[in-house]
Amino acid sequence: MKKIEVGIKGNHYQVIVGSNLVNQENLQILKDREVLLVVDQNIPSEFKDRITKDLADLSSKFHTIEILPSEENKNGVTLDKMHSKLITKRYSRECCLVGLGGGITCDITGFAAATYQRGVNFILFPSTLLSQVDASVGGKTAINHPQGKNMIGAFHQPVQVFADVSLLSFLPDMEISNGLSEVIKHALISDKEYFEWLETNMEDIISLEPKALETAITTSIEIKAEIVAKDEKEKGIRKYLNFGHTFGHAIELYGGFKEFSHGQSVAIGMLMAMKLSYIYEGFSEDDLIRSRDLINKANPNLNFNINFEEKKLIKNMSVDKKRVGNNLTFILLKEIGQAKINTDIKEEDIAKAIHSLV
Numbered sequence: 001m002k003k004i005e006v007g008i009k010g011n012h013y014q015v016i017v018g019s020n021l022v023n024q025e026n027l028q029i030l031k032d033r034e035v036l037l038v039v040d041q042n043i044p045s046e047f048k049d050r051i052t053k054d055l056a057d058l059s060s061k062f063h064t065i066e067i068l069p070s071e072e073n074k075n076g077v078t079l080d081k082m083h084s085k086l087i088t089k090r091y092s093r094e095c096c097l098v099g100l101g102g103g104i105t106c107d108i109t110g111f112a113a114a115t116y117q118r119g120v121n122f123i124l125f126p127s128t129l130l131s132q133v134d135a136s137v138g139g140k141t142a143i144n145h146p147q148g149k150n151m152i153g154a155f156h157q158p159v160q161v162f163a164d165v166s167l168l169s170f171l172p173d174m175e176i177s178n179g180l181s182e183v184i185k186h187a188l189i190s191d192k193e194y195f196e197w198l199e200t201n202m203e204d205i206i207s208l209e210p211k212a213l214e215t216a217i218t219t220s221i222e223i224k225a226e227i228v229a230k231d232e233k234e235k236g237i238r239k240y241l242n243f244g245h246t247f248g249h250a251i252e253l254y255g256g257f258k259e260f261s262h263g264q265s266v267a268i269g270m271l272m273a274m275k276l277s278y279i280y281e282g283f284s285e286d287d288l289i290r291s292r293d294l295i296n297k298a299n300p301n302l303n304f305n306i307n308f309e310e311k312k313l314i315k316n317m318s319v320d321k322k323r324v325g326n327n328l329t330f331i332l333l334k335e336i337g338q339a340k341i342n343t344d345i346k347e348e349d350i351a352k353a354i355h356s357l358v
Helices: 026-030 045-058 076-088 103-118 129-135 165-170 173-190 192-206 210-230 237-242 245-254 262-280 285-298 310-317 347-355
Strands: 002-006 013-018 034-040 061-067 096-101 121-126 140-145 148-155 160-164 330-335 338-342
Touching: 002 210, 013 210, 026 045, 034 045, 034 076, 034 103, 045 061, 045 096, 061 076, 061 103, 076 103, 076 140, 096 103, 103 121, 103 129, 103 140, 103 148, 121 129, 129 173, 129 210, 148 245, 160 165, 165 210, 173 192, 173 210, 173 237, 173 262, 173 285, 173 330, 173 338, 192 210, 192 285, 210 237, 237 245, 237 330, 237 338, 245 262, 245 310, 245 330, 262 285, 262 330, 262 347, 310 347
Parallel strands: 013 160, 034 061, 034 096, 096 121, 121 160
Antiparallel strands: 002 013, 140 148, 330 338
């Protein structure tokens, strides 16, 4: 078991990485507390039943709400159901929300906590590789709007996160690939040695070999935790974590949040961003090839040769939260492990990047 400190000023907490973490010992922090459990409908019943029993035994007031985790349901309607449950059952400001599920469940649980009575505590048990290396750290909470992903949200830090590797054994292969897009991103923006380790160990991670998997999760969380601790509200280097996401969120919207998953969209978006990096920052062709090979290895079932309609994709980017005035913000790479912010990209070069995969 590994404990990672997230040293955000005034909001310090731990992310605990290990196996079989859904247990009463870890839930002791909720003894005699009012608890609302928000659980992903896809969680295997053995985990649902275990956490439900433990929380019912420990807490002074306990209720649960199940949500169907989809980008379409990550909206105001679902949020209102959660608020209504809290209000109807007369939860106080001393309550704590517990989220058990993937990134969508983690995001909406955090946002419900951020907005109920001006902010209450929440704890996360992220159940997918993507949510363990991404949504578990940093306190970005949000819901979607029909015109854009995560457009309505708040920064609100959890009080504890448990990244239980045991939960990953029930995931389909595509969910592992989704998480690996974010894992590779962390290496590309800040750690060349980690990237080289991933090149060597990717097969073991994909096959869920425990030691390799736990190392990848821990290293990615440590990278993100270090960045977030320096820049909680995304005014500077935290923007590096958006590498591939300016394109990626536009791709998700392009496919109506159905055709492309978040991980798939980020994988494609990183390749497009690397083309811009090649044009603007001198990112080498050798680094581009190595990066593409690793992304391909992590996403064996994804077709990267997609002929996107450039005007539609660029229009989707225009609602991106990371704009500076009318200029889009892109995170580019000078080399593997070294990122840079660029807000001065020509539209014709964005179009080149979009078509570079075909």
